[in-house]
Amino acid sequence: SGRILYKGEDITRLSGRALKAVRRNIQMVFQDPYTSLNPRMTVGDIIAEPFEIHPEVAPKGDRRRRVQELLDVVGLNPEYVNRYPHQFSGGQRQRIGIARGLALNPEVIICDEPVSALDVSVQAQVVNLMERLQDEFDLSYIFIAHDLSIVRHISDRVGVMYLGKMAEVGSDVEIYDHPTHPYTQALLSAVPQPDPEVRERRERIILSGDVPSPADPPSGCRFRTRCWKAQERCAQEVPLLAVPERFAGRDTPAAHPSACHFAEERDVV
Known part of the structure; x- marks a missing residue:
């Protein structure tokens, strides 16, 4: 379709x-x-x-x-x-x-x-x-x-997908250095880091639960069943892939499309 x-x-x-x-x-x-x-x-x-x-x-x-x-x-x-x-x-x-x-x-x-x-x-x-x-x-x-x-x-341009839907889209610098979607942040935190000093500073994000079936995804946001930010709104309303309101109109690498109601920038070491 x-x-x-x-x-x-x-x-x-x-x-x-x-x-x-x-x-x-x-x-x-x-x-x-x-x-x-x-x-x-x-x-x-x-x-x-x-x-x-x-x-x-x-x-x-x-x-x-x-x-x-x-x-x-x-x-x-x-x-x-x-x-x-x-x-x-x-x-x-x-x-x-x-x-x-x-x-x-x-x-x-x-x-x-x-x-x-x-x-x-x-x-x-x-x-x-x-x-x-x-x-x-x-x-x-x-x-x-x-x-x-x-x-x-x-x-040059990266799209991160979860259960068949785009979670976040941006340039390579925007996605890797300034991720705003929780799923992207969790993915990047799992990348192996050979430098022990950097590894010490890194905050690893461990996701709970299993990946839902793509044939029967959760209501609202598809990532909500494993997201630490999930609230009632996430179960009822599908988030649009758009620049988050908090970053709209600002000259910041975080101002790129992200399908999250509570998108925020997080440092990924």
């Missing part, structure tokens, strides 16, 4: 050629590089498959060259076109997935936990590659992840 707005247009209402054109501009990199590549297809065929749907991007006689260019762009040997996915490591497979996502020269790439299945050292390589490609191809990413350090590293 709902709408998906892309450049101000609700793309859920599109069909036929109009929808096909939008799909070309919005591509995806999947979470698991071990299951998102067809084991029966060569790397060349996997990366070239988008050209079968959008032949105007690359004529048949030019596809092999284009595939080799994409392999080179993501840091793989262009001569690997005839190899199969099982002949690559996890990090290399994810690079193949990224090359496939780049094939149609999209404007937006949706990255669904693109590094969570990889070793930490490989994660850094893939994230650095994605940052380079973002600059090189003028891409926008929708980067979905649970790893808060990676989110901060790669994101």
Whole structure:
């Protein structure tokens, strides 16, 4: 249900050629590089498959060259076109997935936990590659992840979600250094801190209770059953995602949208 707005247009209402054109501009990199590549297809065929749907991007006689260019762009040997996915490591497979996502020269790439299945050292390589490609191809990413350090590293704008609803939205500095929603504050307080002196000063927020079912969320504010600020109003009234009244019109990083009736700034060490 709902709408998906892309450049101000609700793309859920599109069909036929109009929808096909939008799909070309919005591509995806999947979470698991071990299951998102067809084991029966060569790397060349996997990366070239988008050209079968959008032949105007690359004529048949030019596809092999284009595939080799994409392999080179993501840091793989262009001569690997005839190899199969099982002949690559996890990090290399994810690079193949990224090359496939780049094939149609999209404007937006949706990255669904693109590094969570990889070793930490490989994660850094893939994230650095994605940052380079973002600059090189003028891409926008929708980067979905649970790893808060990676989110901060790669994101310009951050949205924190709880039970399918946006809890807080702002720049990376606003969210990480000036959180106003209790859920965001609790999340950030749980981030591992290697510095023992900083760890000593940090106030850890321990949430009580279990996460409710997304299929049957609580009334009012969805976070209220685990929130230490919850009052009667929270059970009756759904909080709007808006700049809190106490910060409205003020030149402060805390003046960013937060879906909380009692939003307030809290230092997160």
